[in-house]
Amino acid sequence: MPLELEARDKATLAGDRGPAAAFALRVITRFAIAMQAQRLIDISGAHIDGCLYHGQVGLDFARRLADTGAKVVVPTTLNVSSLDLLHPDLYRGDDHTRAQSLELMSAYEAMGCKPTWTCAPYQLKDRPAFGEHLAWAESNAIVFANSVLGARTGRYGDFIDICCAISGRAPAAGLHLDSERIATLVFDVKLIPNRLFGLEFIYPLIGYHIGRATGSNVPVIVGMPPDVSEDQLKALGAAGASSGSLAMFHVVGVTPEAPTLQAATAGRDAQVCSVNVNDLRRARDDLTTASHADRLGVVSLGTPHYSVTEFERLMETLNRRTVHPDVRFYVSTARDVLHEVRLRGWETPLSTAGVQIIVDTCTYVTAVMDDVVGVAITDSAKWAYYAPSNLGLKVVLGSLQDCVESAVAGRITRDDTIWAHG
């Protein structure tokens, strides 16, 4: 079945809404045909990833749109950029990239996007409601929107995100459709001891494992405690979207489209994969490229951007101690979250303790960290996955506790007793 366009789409393509809208909708229709969509749908929000500079093409594209008068027609947030505009002195890249990045950011603001500069738009005050159709980019945001919020977005990325925001249209394909949201593979986690579910650390490991194992299936997890937090689901989704192409998962009794296993699978039979502690240890080992004996250079938290509750846990875990002078300690977050951190009086004690907060960007997408001597420790599976190739760093994946204890001690310490039997 070919793509069927409405009269208003044909009018837009013909230029009725200006050259920018016509260009945007032409890209969408070509994309929709590649996706085998049969029609387009209206969207009510967008999140744009194209504002992160990684090459001339991104700027060429934004200029083409902005110079022809493009404006977004739905509320549109912006993902991380290459620069921390609140801490510009931290930037250590070259001037050309800085200039290109700033121009790219300006072009997106000129199109009417909100300068939120976060990879966790679901942590902003206005977030999408259940059932809303969106065009979100950024893999961790996509998986969170679909899974935790029950909103509907395809796996959008650079270019198509802003085209959807400008046209207000998206292909009726993928996770926009009921049929594509049905779970087709079950991951049973009941073999994992209950006490481990109290540790934040295991959620990214579960996500990493499922991301690798699920292929193109929408997975449903059974056996997880009902009080699993949004931060834990965020870490799980981000890990699975890095190790695989996870764009949606269900957790029975937790996520909105999975009140029961029956509901998640639409009553169909689905293969069951059991997840055990060894799978999680293997995930941790896969993501650990440094050894305990290596010199610790840097701690990186906040991939995806730290939430207010994660900052609260960091404050409690640090417990007035300070970071060892040989160790750099970074936390990436959104400027909106930093505002809240300031209101709660946490920014000064964190800074005094040696914690550098990064906003608008992330430590693994741009040159903000000091020259690192030694290896890194992080609590983020996503950061551990990308940092070795992006930054050339060896990484230890640990819990928040491990990260903080290592930072204070000035050497890597990882509590392996959590894996003991019992």
Place this chain on the structure above:
Amino acid sequence: MRAHREPAQPSSAGQPLSGRPLVAGSASGKVIALEEPLSLWGGFDAKSGLIIDRVHPQFGESLTRRVVVMASGRGSSSTSTVLAEAIRLGTAPAAILLRQSDGILALGAIVAEELYGVVLPMVLVDRATFNTVAASDVAEISATGAIIVHPPIAPTDAPKM
């Protein structure tokens, strides 16, 4: 059709292969079959054209001007930019064949074509075609999605390099 070329292997003689073009265009090149899916973002360097994902089994290999045969795309939604940037820089594959449709990858090629007029054909193929192309030396893609493969020289016919 390349009538002057004798099919070297009986298995592919008279068997025109084809797939559904996600991005229509013609190209040819030496085949590289990815043993695992690759996220271009973080896993491929647009400046050098090399695979830089250290856990990928083909780490360090070049994709430039190759017909890349990969089961599916993977990972970050910034993949389309990396592909479009590689097309702009001339380090991109000649063509990409996929088993599973991947809108993010297709988009990178669509945008590069819209901005720079350079076409990177992308074709969705079935398992049998995928396997045949993956086992071939050179593949030619046409705008209709037709694929002609030139099988590797059998080890008995020529010594290995």
